[in-house]
Amino acid sequence: MATFKxxxxxxxxxxxxxxxxxxxxxxxxxxxxxxxxxMERGLVGGSAYDAHGQSxxxxxxxxxHAADAVLFGAVGGPKWDAVPYDVRPEAGLLRLRxxxxxxxxxxPALCYPALADASSLKREIIDGLDIMIVRExxxxxxxxxxxQIIDLGxxxxxxxxxxxxxxxxxxxxxxxxxxxxxxxxxxVTSSDKRNVMKSGVLWHEVISALHKREYADVTLEHQLAxxxxxxxxxxxxxxxxxxxxxxxxxMLSDIASMLTGSLGMLPSASLGDTDKxxxxxxxxxxxxxxxAPDIAGQGIANPIAMIASFAMALRYSFNLGQAADMxxxxxxxxxxxxxxxxxxxxxxxxxxxxxxxGDAIVAELKKAx
Ligand code: NAD
Numbered sequence: 001m002a003t004f005k006x007x008x009x010x011x012x013x014x015x016x017x018x019x020x021x022x023x024x025x026x027x028x029x030x031x032x033x034x035x036x037x038x039m040e041r042g043l044v045g046g047s048a049y050d051a052h053g054q055s056x057x058x059x060x061x062x063x064x065h066a067a068d069a070v071l072f073g074a075v076g077g078p079k080w081d082a083v084p085y086d087v088r089p090e091a092g093l094l095r096l097r098x099x100x101x102x103x104x105x106x107x108p109a110l111c112y113p114a115l116a117d118a119s120s121l122k123r124e125i126i127d128g129l130d131i132m133i134v135r136e137x138x139x140x141x142x143x144x145x146x147x148q149i150i151d152l153g154x155x156x157x158x159x160x161x162x163x164x165x166x167x168x169x170x171x172x173x174x175x176x177x178x179x180x181x182x183x184x185x186x187x188v189t190s191s192d193k194r195n196v197m198k199s200g201v202l203w204h205e206v207i208s209a210l211h212k213r214e215y216a217d218v219t220l221e222h223q224l225a226x227x228x229x230x231x232x233x234x235x236x237x238x239x240x241x242x243x244x245x246x247x248x249x250x251m252l253s254d255i256a257s258m259l260t261g262s263l264g265m266l267p268s269a270s271l272g273d274t275d276k277x278x279x280x281x282x283x284x285x286x287x288x289x290x291x292a293p294d295i296a297g298q299g300i301a302n303p304i305a306m307i308a309s310f311a312m313a314l315r316y317s318f319n320l321g322q323a324a325d326m327x328x329x330x331x332x333x334x335x336x337x338x339x340x341x342x343x344x345x346x347x348x349x350x351x352x353x354x355x356x357x358g359d360a361i362v363a364e365l366k367k368a369x
Pocket of ligand 1: 073075076078090093263264265286288289290291292293295301302303
């Protein structure tokens, strides 16, 4: 049985509450003899600031570097609104992304049949939806220089951001998308704005060349980012894997995620380059939601996004696709049996707590063995 090093960073607010449910799922995977986990725990965000005066300590960064995968809960909350900018809770997450070189953000948009009526779109448009948005996470206009506001001296100011991409950055995110498509429905839609942006012209050129050279077996389509936004709400099932830059990915992944309902349902993965010597890649898995201070401590948070993030770790870091399928099926079956946390209540007659939802998912897993 393979052993994997897992670092748990629960963070703040509902982070520790939803992480506790992942621990139950991981314990089950271990008891079932599927894999074993060497688990370390660390602090990040406000909880790290309270303990160490930093948003993540050097010691816990070292643990992150040594881990096969990092599971991250959520950070932030009003308690830390006034802390100095460079030690604010979010700085811990940004440091993890930067130091681990996590350039590829994967956000699946999956519609569980039991929740299809909770979407703002019609059931037939989203029932059975399963798409993956691959967003470039460490380049583009959020990081390009110059980035400044200049005083023009005539009562006017000028705000400047720079959209910049090099060939290698586009190639490596393209590779992630093509490799994923090969394990899914073998189709990639690449999105840019080459009609008005030079970086878009290069994006299109590099993705097309990579496709021709290494991934001709995968179907490749290109769509302008504005048109893709429109198509995502018109007929999202036409997509399999969508690859795009940091800015467009930020917006398109939020649109895609809301096709399927509550924030409490949405997992994500952030991946780095594969180390050629060890064949391993740095990876961090986290729910899309934040620390939800409005419901923290009440035991009512939905743990599904966190548990589904762990399923992504099983699939992408530990190569345990079957175990990931089992966890995802256990989530779907729990929902199909009618269990609902408050955020996805809809017309359900009653709701369950965070712990009850976690226990029910583990109970479904037990049935599968
Ligand atoms: P949020 O995602 O924390 O909450 C938005 C709304 O969704 C709230 O009403 C919340 O109760 C609900 N919600 C979120 N997750 C839920 C879950 N699992 N189950 C049930 N309901 C859930 O976003 P926000 O309110 O804008 O931000 C709160 C704090 O979280 C802020 O400090 C923000 O900076 C931080 N934040 C952190 C991350 C992160 O750690 N990656 C991401 C977003 C926001």
